[in-house]
Amino acid sequence: MSEEKKNTQQTDYSDDARYDRRGAVIKALLKWLQCEFFGLFIFLSLLALTLVLKKAGYAIFGGLGLLTYAMILVDFGLKEGSKARIKNDVRGDDVKRSFGLALGLIAMMPAALTYIMLLLSYFGVIGSAVLPFKALNFGLWGLISLFVRDMDIANMSVHLLWVYPLTMLVYPLAVHYGFKSGFDSEDIRTKIMYKTN
16 A cells, blocks of 8 residues: 555545535535625725725625635635545545536535626516625625615716626636645645646
8 A cells, every 4th residue: 555545544534435425515605605704804804995095995706705706616626636536546535636626516505696786676577686696705795895885877988797706716727626635635735836737
């Protein structure tokens, strides 16, 4: 048995013979909630900044929110990818590296539902949903506010309808990258520090 496999075995403390795919899916769905929880702190910390810096403050606010989401999601992907690798190496499971992308798409589903709510509101199917949309995207409140400053859907710029889906890509991309790195046993800190490929 190789030294690498021995080290991997030492970290597999669970009694489960296979990687818990169902548990990973549930955690992926809950990641949206965790992103919004930390987004609330960003909202409370940076809302005053928008009074001073106006649009620049909103842009900083939205950028930091998106960065926070990415860090939470990469961390989740890393942990799940590492667990999957261990189950493959030690227990002979057959988790594919592409499972990270599936987890990322699942994590994105609640955000996609808020987008559908915004679309329904914009096209007049339901009343103004700006307030619930912003509240369900606390970390991106600043970015959203660049396109709709008040709570009236009639004053919303149509550009938000294509900008918001771009921000949603952070879910599948960050989780997929993290999962792949954990699955391949890459050390992200070393890669950043030494700028290796």
